[in-house]
Structure formats: C-alpha cells, structure tokens
Amino acid sequence: MTNTVLNMKDIVKSYRDGEAQRTILNHVNLTVRAGEFVAIVGPSGCGKSTLLNIAGMMLSPDSGEIELCGQTVSALPKKKWTRIRKEMIGFIFQNHQLLPYLKAGEQLSVLLKCDGQKVQELFGELNIEHLIDQYPARMSGGERQRVAIARAFASDANLILADEPTASLDSERGRHAVEMIQMEVHKRNRAAVMVTHDERVLDLADKIYKMEDGKLMES
Amino acid sequence: MKLAWKELKYNWKKYLLVEIIVILMMFMVLFLSGLVKGLGSAVSSGVDNMPAETFIVSEDAEKILTVSSLTSDEFATVRQVYGKKAASIDVQRMYIQKDTDSDKLDIAYFAIDPDDFLNPEVYQGEKLGTDTDAIVLDDDFESQGIQVGDSIVDSASGIQLKVVGFTKDAMYGHISVGYISVKTYTSIMKALNPMYQERVHAAAVQSAPGEKVDGTKAYSKAEIVEAIPGYKAEQMTITMVEWLLVVITALIIGIFFFVINLQKEKEFGVLKAVGTSMGSLVRMILSQVFLIAVSGAVLSAGLVALMSAALPATMPFTLLGSQVALVLAAFVLISILGSLATVIRVASIDPAQIIGGDFQ
Incomplete structure (x- = not known):
C-alpha cells in the first residue's frame, strides 16, 4: 500500500579475488519507500559501495532483481541504464563531484535541464541562494556539498543515493549536510539511501541497516 | 553543446x-x-597565360619547348591544318644588360609573330609591333630599374633592343620573359651563328589537337607546363x-x-x-x-x-x-x-x- 520506490530482491554479487571467488553481496534484500531515509553502515570493504552501485544502475548483480517505482529495471539492457539514472535517480557523491566549469546554478540547469524557478527554490531551501553564480572553486567544502545535494534533488528522481556525503567535511558541517538531505527527503517525499561510516549522523535516518560480510541487517 | x-x-x-x-x-x-x-x-606563367590550348612540338622534344624544333616545312603543314589558329613560338634563354657595363640579367626570349594571337597585352607602353629590335618585358624587369623607352643590350650578340612595353605574369622556369618578334630573334641568332637556319621551336594552337602532322606531337598546355624543367x-x-x-x-x-x-x-x-x-x-x-x-x-x-x-x-x-x-x-x-x-x-x-x- 505504501509507495515502494526501491526494491532489491535477493541480490548476489561476487568478485574474483585471485584464485578465490569473494562474495561481496550475499542474498541482500532492501526495500525503501517514498519519504524514507535509509542509512547503511559498515566497515570499509563490506560491500556498501557495491550495493549503492547496483542500486544506482551502474553495476549489474550476478543474480537478483531490482525494482524502481514498480518497474523491474534489472532486466533492462545496459543501454537504457543511462536514461534510468537520469530520470529516476539523484546522486550525492563523496567529495561533491561538481563540474569545475559550471556555476552552482548551472550544475542543475545545464546538466539536468532543471528550470530556473526550481533552482531558486532548492537553493533557497538549502540556504545557498548567494552561491548560484559562483564556480565551485570559490566555495567552501560545506557549500559545495550543499550544491551537490541540490543537484541530486533537481531532477524528478524518486530515489536519492548518497555515497559517504560527510566524508570530506568536518563533523559539524557533515551533520548539517545530512540534515539537509533528511529535510529534502521528507519534504519532497523521496526515497533515499545513504552509505556512511559516520555513526554520529545515524540518528537522522529513519532506518539503519548494518552491513557485514555481505549481509544486510536492520539494527 | x-x-x-x-x-x-x-x-x-x-x-x-x-x-x-x-x-x-x-x-x-x-x-x-x-x-x-x-x-x-x-x-x-609565361606558358600558362598564353591564349593557347595545344602546343605542337617535335616528336623527340619530350614536351620541352626549348628542346623542340620544327622545320619550316613542318610548321607550314601545321599552319595548313590549323590556319590562323596556330602561331609559331621560339623560347630561348639568354642574357641582357642595361648597358654594356652592367650586370647580366637572365631573360627567356619568347619570339613571336606580332600579328599572331600570342602577342601579349601590356599594362604600360605599347604592344609589340613589327619594328625590329623592339622588346616587351615582364614587369620583373621594371623593378630592376628598366623603363619604357630604355635600350637594353643582348649580351651575346651585342644587339640593342628598345623596350616598348611591360606585361605582367610572364615567367618561364624562374626566368622573366621578354617578347620579341621572330625577325629580331633571327637577327640575334644570325649574329651568333652566321650559319643559323630559320626554324621555329614549337607552335601554339588555339584549339584542340587536330590532324597529326608528321614528325610532330601535340600536347595540352597542362602537359607542356608540367614538363618545364623543375616544375x-x-x-x-x-x-x-x-x-x-x-x-x-x-x-x-x-x-x-x-x-x-x-x-x-x-x-x-x-x-x-x-x-x-x-x-x-x-x-x-x-x-x-x-x-x-x-x-x-x-x-x-x-x-x-x-x-x-x-x-x-x-x-x-x-x-x-x-x-x-x-x-x-x-x-x-x-x-x-x-x-x-x-x-x-x-x-x-x-x-x-x-x-x-x-x-x-
């Protein structure tokens, strides 16, 4: 009855590691509903990033099924993935990953064809209106990450994926950035998955999963 | 974008x-x-700018105007085939001097019949007439300080030539051209070699090759240009x-x-x-x-x-x-x-x- 945005069923992914076959994701299930902010924690190398890559339509699982907004996308050919990423998924990367040659506003308008009014609105909500005409090189780390958050919410994507959004920020700014994500997720009724190892921001998430040895457990 | x-x-x-x-x-x-x-x-450019389409040279000339030689009989036959559309041309590299003491200057004589279509347009002075010992020079000589009305000397024969006009873009094998009449040319050659027999180097024709004349070969202008040594x-x-x-x-x-x-x-x-x-x-x-x-x-x-x-x-x-x-x-x-x-x-x-x- 509730709006399921992301539904990952029985995902298995393994890598060849020398002679051995290393299972990174061992029959993982994950469901995220609209308006739900999910955090995944775990030690590095536990498979968080792989899970995010699979959810983000950049990596294919060995087996399992992914549904996005009710559509089984894992069956689609790779060629269509780019379109799906563009239309259904908003990304927040580690280290913001803004394009150095676009002003803050242009990161949304030129790249994602977001109209000017929405850019204004998003920048207003994130308290960065004054940065619209600035290049990333002239912003602080926290400001850049907020522009990156605005970019993730700029398209009409229902799923937001955040990869260690606090990694390059100090604890205060990191917490602030995650608060922003949380606010936008609830306000715009999006589904969000955040991968982090920063335990201090976990209280902001609606649901917390722990990842260990390729298994995902709710905590 | x-x-x-x-x-x-x-x-x-x-x-x-x-x-x-x-x-x-x-x-x-x-x-x-x-x-x-x-x-x-x-x-x-001297050949390029000639209003001719075809050149008739002797069979053994390898398309080179200065090497070619048509006997009077052969040229007469060419004239019979093409009529007024054919004109004789002699090409001879020599030296001239402004006066007997000055430096020798390279020149390529183009000897023509002033009544034929090969007589070049001039931008200064007059066209080549029937006067003997008249010469029309390429404008390069003008920048060497020669003017219309000056007399120049053919170094080899010592014959005085009167500059009557200047034409543009007339070069042959990096050498500037001087147009003289066949009569002048013959007198220069006779002064050098009393045994000189009148003959022409080649014939320029204003039309496509027609009936073949024995002992000769017809080439297009492009072929003749390409065969100029060094080109x-x-x-x-x-x-x-x-x-x-x-x-x-x-x-x-x-x-x-x-x-x-x-x-x-x-x-x-x-x-x-x-x-x-x-x-x-x-x-x-x-x-x-x-x-x-x-x-x-x-x-x-x-x-x-x-x-x-x-x-x-x-x-x-x-x-x-x-x-x-x-x-x-x-x-x-x-x-x-x-x-x-x-x-x-x-x-x-x-x-x-x-x-x-x-x-x-």
Missing part, C-alpha cells in the same frame, strides 16, 4: 594555447600553399610538405585533446553517472574540436591574407582561394577524425568508479 562551450570558456587558457599552436601551424601550411602556387607560376619536382616537394603539415597539425590537435580529456576522466565519470548519454558526450568533444579547428583555420587564413598583401611583388607568392579552402577543409576533417581516439577513451570510462571513492 552548452556544456562544451562552458568548459572551453572556463579553461580558456589551456585552449588558447592549443589555438595559438593551431593558428601558427596552419599559417605555415597556408604560407607553403601560397609559395607552391607562386613558385609554380614563376616557372610556368614537377618543385610542386611535388612543396605540396608534399604542405599536406604533411596539414596532417601533423591535425594530429597535434587530436593529441592535445586526448591529453586534456585524460585529465577530465573524473568529470566524464560524473557526467555519465548523472545520466548524460554517450551521444551528448561525443557531441561535446567533437564540437570543441570543431570549434578550435575552424576558428584556427579562419584566423590563420586571415593572417596569411594580411601577410600576402604585405609581401613584395618579387616574392613568388600566390594565394589561391580554392586551394586555401581545400587545405583548411581537409585540416578540419582530419582534426575531427583524430579526436575519435578521445571519444573511444571516454566511452570506456566506467561511471561505477565514482561511487566508493576510486576517483578522488
């Missing part, structure tokens, strides 16, 4: 450097192109250097773009991750290359045109619009082909690396 332009604008210093290199290299290419045409006309060798060498430079310049752009885009792998990864299609990335790269190549081509063409206007007239330099356009178009095309290496490289970037921090 917008992305391509914004990127160029933001990194303008980098791209300006590339642009300057392109402009300089293309300038060099166009300069060579002007030189190849200019040298070509220094060798051949082919010069043209081939410089043309080869020119095209080599076109290709090298285009490859340099290709390599520059490859290196510049190598540094942008992370950005391409992000672009791909947020759903930019490969098609628009290709368009972005190609439009940047196109812009750099086209603007470089246009600017270098402008520079060469400016320089061509500033060059002294004696420099063999001729810019031919069609030739310049061909070179520039080829350059733009090869640049775009060269940038395909970059496209292939970008195509292989995996956006998945952006998550998990492989790109820092």
